[in-house]
Amino acid sequence: METTPRPGSPGSPPPSPPAPLRALTLTVNGQPHPVAVEPRRVLLDVLRRDLGLTGTKEVCEMGNCGACTVLLDDEAVYSCLVLAVECEGQAIGTVEGLARGQELSVVQEAFVACDALQCGFCTPGQILAMEAALRRRPDADEATLTGAVAGNLCRCGAYRNIVAAAHRVAASASGGAA
Amino acid sequence: MDEYDLPTWPPGTDLETAGTGETRREAPAKVTGGAVYSSDLRLPGQLYTAIARSPHPHARVRSIDADRARGLPGVVAVIGGEEGGEGVTWYEESVPLFSPVARFAGDEVAAVAATSLEAARDAVRALHVDYEVLPHVVGIDGAQGPEAPSIHGTPANRTADPKVEERGDVAAALAAAPVVIEHTYRTPTAVHNALETHGSAAWWQPDRLTIWASTQGVTQVARMTAKALGLDQSQVRVITEHVGGGFGAKQVPWKDVAIAALLSRRTGRPVRCAYDRHGENVAAGKRGATRQRVRIGADTDGHLLAIDAELVGDSGAYQTAGEAAALWGPYQGLYHCANVRTSVTYVYTNTGPAVAFRAPGYVEAAFALESAMDELARRVDVDPIELRRRNHTGIDQQQGRPWSSPDSLPLIYDRISALAGWDGRPRPAPPADDGVYRGWGFATSDWLAGKPSPPGYASVELRTDGSAEVVTTVQDIGTGTRTMLAQVAAEELQLPADEVRVTVGDTAAGPPSPTSSGSATTPTMAPAVRAAAADARRQLVEAAARQLDCPAAEVTLDHGKLVAANGDTRTVAEVLEAMSPAAVHGWGQLVEADDSVSVRTFGAAVAEVSVDTGTGEVRVTRVVSVPDCGRVLNPRLVKSQIIGGVTQGIGFALTESQVLDADLGLPVNDSLEEYLVPTVLDICPIEAEPLDRPDTVANQLGVKGIGEPPMIPVAPAIANAVFDAIGIRFHELPLTRRRVLDALAGAGPPGDGVDRRDGSGGGPA
Numbered sequence: 001m002e003t004t005p006r007p008g009s010p011g012s013p014p015p016s017p018p019a020p021l022r023a024l025t026l027t028v029n030g031q032p033h034p035v036a037v038e039p040r041r042v043l044l045d046v047l048r049r050d051l052g053l054t055g056t057k058e059v060c061e062m063g064n065c066g067a068c069t070v071l072l073d074d075e076a077v078y079s080c081l082v083l084a085v086e087c088e089g090q091a092i093g094t095v096e097g098l099a100r101g102q103e104l105s106v107v108q109e110a111f112v113a114c115d116a117l118q119c120g121f122c123t124p125g126q127i128l129a130m131e132a133a134l135r136r137r138p139d140a141d142e143a144t145l146t147g148a149v150a151g152n153l154c155r156c157g158a159y160r161n162i163v164a165a166a167h168r169v170a171a172s173a174s175g176g177a178a
Numbered sequence: 179m180d181e182y183d184l185p186t187w188p189p190g191t192d193l194e195t196a197g198t199g200e201t202r203r204e205a206p207a208k209v210t211g212g213a214v215y216s217s218d219l220r221l222p223g224q225l226y227t228a229i230a231r232s233p234h235p236h237a238r239v240r241s242i243d244a245d246r247a248r249g250l251p252g253v254v255a256v257i258g259g260e261e262g263g264e265g266v267t268w269y270e271e272s273v274p275l276f277s278p279v280a281r282f283a284g285d286e287v288a289a290v291a292a293t294s295l296e297a298a299r300d301a302v303r304a305l306h307v308d309y310e311v312l313p314h315v316v317g318i319d320g321a322q323g324p325e326a327p328s329i330h331g332t333p334a335n336r337t338a339d340p341k342v343e344e345r346g347d348v349a350a351a352l353a354a355a356p357v358v359i360e361h362t363y364r365t366p367t368a369v370h371n372a373l374e375t376h377g378s379a380a381w382w383q384p385d386r387l388t389i390w391a392s393t394q395g396v397t398q399v400a401r402m403t404a405k406a407l408g409l410d411q412s413q414v415r416v417i418t419e420h421v422g423g424g425f426g427a428k429q430v431p432w433k434d435v436a437i438a439a440l441l442s443r444r445t446g447r448p449v450r451c452a453y454d455r456h457g458e459n460v461a462a463g464k465r466g467a468t469r470q471r472v473r474i475g476a477d478t479d480g481h482l483l484a485i486d487a488e489l490v491g492d493s494g495a496y497q498t499a500g501e502a503a504a505l506w507g508p509y510q511g512l513y514h515c516a517n518v519r520t521s522v523t524y525v526y527t528n529t530g531p532a533v534a535f536r537a538p539g540y541v542e543a544a545f546a547l548e549s550a551m552d553e554l555a556r557r558v559d560v561d562p563i564e565l566r567r568r569n570h571t572g573i574d575q576q577q578g579r580p581w582s583s584p585d586s587l588p589l590i591y592d593r594i595s596a597l598a599g600w601d602g603r604p605r606p607a608p609p610a611d612d613g614v615y616r617g618w619g620f621a622t623s624d625w626l627a628g629k630p631s632p633p634g635y636a637s638v639e640l641r642t643d644g645s646a647e648v649v650t651t652v653q654d655i656g657t658g659t660r661t662m663l664a665q666v667a668a669e670e671l672q673l674p675a676d677e678v679r680v681t682v683g684d685t686a687a688g689p690p691s692p693t694s695s696g697s698a699t700t701p702t703m704a705p706a707v708r709a710a711a712a713d714a715r716r717q718l719v720e721a722a723a724r725q726l727d728c729p730a731a732e733v734t735l736d737h738g739k740l741v742a743a744n745g746d747t748r749t750v751a752e753v754l755e756a757m758s759p760a761a762v763h764g765w766g767q768l769v770e771a772d773d774s775v776s777v778r779t780f781g782a783a784v785a786e787v788s789v790d791t792g793t794g795e796v797r798v799t800r801v802v803s804v805p806d807c808g809r810v811l812n813p814r815l816v817k818s819q820i821i822g823g824v825t826q827g828i829g830f831a832l833t834e835s836q837v838l839d840a841d842l843g844l845p846v847n848d849s850l851e852e853y854l855v856p857t858v859l860d861i862c863p864i865e866a867e868p869l870d871r872p873d874t875v876a877n878q879l880g881v882k883g884i885g886e887p888p889m890i891p892v893a894p895a896i897a898n899a900v901f902d903a904i905g906i907r908f909h910e911l912p913l914t915r916r917r918v919l920d921a922l923a924g925a926g927p928p929g930d931g932v933d934r935r936d937g938s939g940g941g942p943a
Contacts (some may be wrong), residue, residue, distance in 0.1 A: 038296065040296070041296070045295075048218075049220070052220065053211070054211070054214070054215075054217075054218035055210070055211015055212070056211070057215075057217075057373070057374070057422070058217070059373045059374070059375075059455065059850070060455045060849065060850045060851075061454065061455060062455070062849065062851065064455075064849060064850035064851040065373065065850045067373055094211065095209070095210060095211035096210065096211045096212075098210070099210050104206065104209065104210070108209040108210065111205070111209045112201060112202075112205040112206060112209055113201075115201070115202055115205070115814050115815070115817075115818050117202075117205060117208055117209070117656075118423075118656040118657070118658075118818055118819075118822060119372070119373070119374070119420070119421060119422050119423040119424075119655065119656030120204070120205075120207075120208030120209075120213055120420065120422070120656060121215065121372075121373040121374045121422030121423060122373055123208050123209055124209075124211050127209060146858055146859075147859075149858055150857055150858055150859050151857075152857075152858070153373065153850060153855055153857060154373075154858075155370075155371055155372055155373050155423050155425070155826075155855060156423060156656060156822045157821060157822035157823070157824070157825025157826050157856065157861075158818060158821070158822060159821075159825060159856070159857075159858040159861045160821045160825075160861060160863070160864050161818060161821065162858060163858065
């Protein structure tokens, strides 16, 4: 019986030789970072390995889980599905860039206050997905903010508290009246 | 100091810090990206690893040609084949690390270390492995059949002889019982799918092997890795600062640890080896599928007369260490019954190895038993909660000794009835215009653990700045261990919790610690930390007495001050500064458990569901969960554990199932796209209300574990609610739309795992 080997498993087609490195400058959290990368490498990997920004988590490598969510010109994207070479000239935002010193962002503060995390591995992605929704609509309501994290898996099952965090963010966005 | 030498914190004790909802102390690090997981580490000169896995479910590895792989840029080392494991054996069967016979699709056959992950993966692709494909079998039914290939040469592919436990005369009691419920229940293979995959970095230096692991047990990894590699345990240091989820699958080391260690020894460089998501789904543990043939006999008032359960579980291709899936547990212990027989058999299949998954065995068995109890309640026309009350027992019938908290369950029944509004629940209504039916379901649970797992050790150091440092080697896997241990020390030392720092997750920091499994971390470590803090306090008081020139018995600690009977006062800092060294170091331990009682953690859940008879979709609309974890040290964190367990229970009930293609022997949903864990849109309001009743028989603080129990009653409560809604009794999980639609259509084949209230359709075989 024959099966088709998975990519990367023994017996699959041989790799082509690595392409030459490409030099580019990534703007991450407002700072320019010159890097030289293989064109095939995804933004997630360059953020983590080349820039040491390990707050962005690698989980599925195929856009299923949302853990690698970053901001690209204020929009939430899965950084495992974006090539680093495509990101030059765009403003990249990661979880490390949200707080001002010790002062947490509104979304970060809500996650802490509502215990909207357990192991914390999905947390940066959840926060950036919610952050993007908030930047798009500063008066976003709880349902909008919850919908924004519908593509972010949390295996610990902290969802009820993530919803509570969305509620808190919405309340603070509307001046605490929610 | 030993915790049993200290007075208990009796119920009603006026505590200052323990019992409050302190914020999770690592939360700020986790929301800013500052929390460092083992997968985040980058060590100097670190190499990356990719693993070659068998594409066949059963095959002999004839040869591995690595010449081309070795020549690729960046490749530093390739190991594989039986000799590549350097004599290291793995699993309870002690097979070579790279087994010459692959026994599941995903079994490790080789590994490559390279300067980048891309280079390592390229090299795996360039390996040529010659396989002799062997016949395979997946699924426990087929594996026991006469045609099945033998996986380890055991009779009927059993891992061992059936484990049979019997009390009374089950056959006679069943024959005489006026009411008998009999079904075969099935639960699916479920995959933990922690978001951080199994992985570790190893650095083999001349005098020591250091491993940064993603694990639930640093001590366990050190112990088992040392044994596998032929080292002394003291030569292996294991560090785990933060863990991206475990749920049982990380309670033992997996092959990533050994592969990283061997490659580090060979290359002289630190090596990171982590599974990708495919590997995590096929080769990093699972909750094995079960088949449970259950017969319960009762009188016409619903009193149980006999329970007979023939239980078969899927072990996968190998057995792993750690907690066993205790399928017999609920049948033997949950209810008063004089005649009980359980027979448990685990079967090898050509699939990934099973390992503990959140309340292993009990989650599966509770689905069957609690479905049967719900059916019994309806058959004898007794309210489901009243039926449980009638069958309550306060003693461990297997051991013939009392539960540590014999009245937990009746209190839970009272509490959950009131919270849920059970007695006033709406009766199933005729079909609504939209074809959506609603129903309520109830299930109860016990769990054999949640008790101390000795030994646990801790130290507490008091410093002149007024702070205290708690040091234990135990890990915090996201449950809030750091926070609760800080609260316990703060309570004993009369300090604000933020004056207590906690060091965890490093075997070099102190004596061994328990694995975070069996919901044992808090009941083991909180008493140990309390004892350490009490020891430090005792030394502080004695030092103050010397300085104040009075008997120690006349000195009291009062929130940072030491006060003598005559009113003389010193601050803690003054006392410490007059000492040499200017610190106090207290030791505490919990080294033995009380064997005269059986410590259990009980609970119950009520689920409300809606069933869309047009689409077959079951939605859980509300869950009420009342577990008993003894004294609640931190209600915020306990509630997080409860909602997490309930959420995983919803996934187990409705969507989670690893689907295997029997012909190919491959899992077809080995990704987070197709293995369906719940999302934020799949969950509902969850009312999490722990009983909060100190169990001071369990330990002096009255604390028990909470990690696992809340998951146990969720799936049966949901299935019972589905029956309440549409009158169809499912005997197999998950309750997918397909399964529900087939049942509604009445078109299922005989033995489709469905019973219908109106008696139509195929019953179970």
